[in-house]
Amino acid sequence: MRLHDAPHDESAHIALAADGDPTARSWVASRWAAPLHRFCLRMLRDEQDAQEVSQEVLVKLLRALDRYDPQRSFSTWAYGIARNACIDHLRRRRLRTHEPSREVADTSPTPLQEASRAERAERLHEALAEIPPMYREILVLYHFEHLKYTEIAEVLDLPLGTVMNRIFRARGKLRTAYEGRGGVA
Amino acid sequence: MSTHVDDALLARFVAGDLGEHAAAHVALHLDACPACANRAREADPLARAFAAVDDPVVPEGLVAAALAEVEARGRATDERLLGLGLAAALAVTASMLSVLSTGPVGWAARLRALADLVIDGALGPWLALGTVGLLPVVALLALPADREAPALALERAA
Numbered sequence: 143m144r145l146h147d148a149p150h151d152e153s154a155h156i157a158l159a160a161d162g163d164p165t166a167r168s169w170v171a172s173r174w175a176a177p178l179h180r181f182c183l184r185m186l187r188d189e190q191d192a193q194e195v196s197q198e199v200l201v202k203l204l205r206a207l208d209r210y211d212p213q214r215s216f217s218t219w220a221y222g223i224a225r226n227a228c229i230d231h232l233r234r235r236r237l238r239t240h241e242p243s244r245e246v247a248d249t250s251p252t253p254l255q256e257a258s259r260a261e262r263a264e265r266l267h268e269a270l271a272e273i274p275p276m277y278r279e280i281l282v283l284y285h286f287e288h289l290k291y292t293e294i295a296e297v298l299d300l301p302l303g304t305v306m307n308r309i310f311r312a313r314g315k316l317r318t319a320y321e322g323r324g325g326v327a
Numbered sequence: 328m329s330t331h332v333d334d335a336l337l338a339r340f341v342a343g344d345l346g347e348h349a350a351a352h353v354a355l356h357l358d359a360c361p362a363c364a365n366r367a368r369e370a371d372p373l374a375r376a377f378a379a380v381d382d383p384v385v386p387e388g389l390v391a392a393a394l395a396e397v398e399a400r401g402r403a404t405d406e407r408l409l410g411l412g413l414a415a416a417l418a419v420t421a422s423m424l425s426v427l428s429t430g431p432v433g434w435a436a437r438l439r440a441l442a443d444l445v446i447d448g449a450l451g452p453w454l455a456l457g458t459v460g461l462l463p464v465v466a467l468l469a470l471p472a473d474r475e476a477p478a479l480a481l482e483r484a485a
């Protein structure tokens with residue numbers, strides 16, 4: 143589902159939830175749990191971390207609802223909170239350990255062979271894990287969360303031109319990583 | 328949308344072969360034109376790989392856990408506010424009582440003395456003390472519950 147096609151009554155639920163209405167609060171949490179968890183999982187690449195951080199993000203979001211400006215897009219605001227939480231988590235993880243660029247098994251794939259759907263998905267995940275988070279986040283927001291370019295600029299708080307530069311570079315890096323894993327683009 | 332992005336420009340966009348002004352110009356069109364946005368997505372060399380990825384399953388209990396935490400933290404904040412409010416009220420009351428207890432004998436005389444002090448403005452320090460007691464409550468109410476400022480360390484993390 144594209145997030146900007148959110149149901150029209152979302153703003154009413156958000157307003158009610160901001161006033162502490164428990165039913166509306168639960169509605170907002172249920173509506174946003176999947177996209178925020180999905181985003182965190184793709185950024186953090188770890189089930190347990192993603193669950194922990196997405197819960198933290200939902201809590202922050204619900205507790206900050208009274209400070210949400212309804213003139214702004216709710217989805218870019220929500221992804222902004224998730225993004226900050228993921229960056230903080232990645233930073234803490236890097237301090238704790240030397241960030242394990244996630245043991246990727248050397249599967250020595252056969253190049254040029256037609257990959258199955260599952261193989262393509264697996265290689266894409268590995269390639270995404272390989273590129274730096276600043277490039278990963280932009281690709282996740284565009285290709286998985288289906289945000290528009292202007293919405294990504296809002297989430298990242300960057301000018302559109304800078305976002306485009308970064309997304310071009312991100313796609314290049316991803317493609318190199320994907321093909322390096324034997325993936326045929 | 329009157330003018331769509333032509334094939335040559337779209338190919339350069341997909342290849343990442345445009346300067347940031349031209350890229351932003353195309354991006355604005357794609358944001359507003361689903362037809363061209365679809366063309367761009369389909370032309371992406373990794374389109375099939377992205378399409379192959381399924382969405383993860385939301386962990387069971389995530390929503391319930393988040394709601395319970397919000398509830399618990401709301402209660403904790405209420406209790407903290409109540410505690411601070413009580414402390415402030417006690418501080419003000421204690422200040423007043425100390426004025427009353429050092430005044431003349433008899434409650435009526437003491438109350439008169441207190442009224443005189445208020446009228447003279449001599450109670451200023453005590454009122455100031457009460458205000459100081461109330462400050463933490465005001466600060467707690469005014470401070471945001473959660474930090475929202477964007478973390479800017481991603482570029483450094485990269």
Ligand SMILES: [Zn+2]
Binds near residue numbers: 332364
């Ligand atoms: Zn168009």
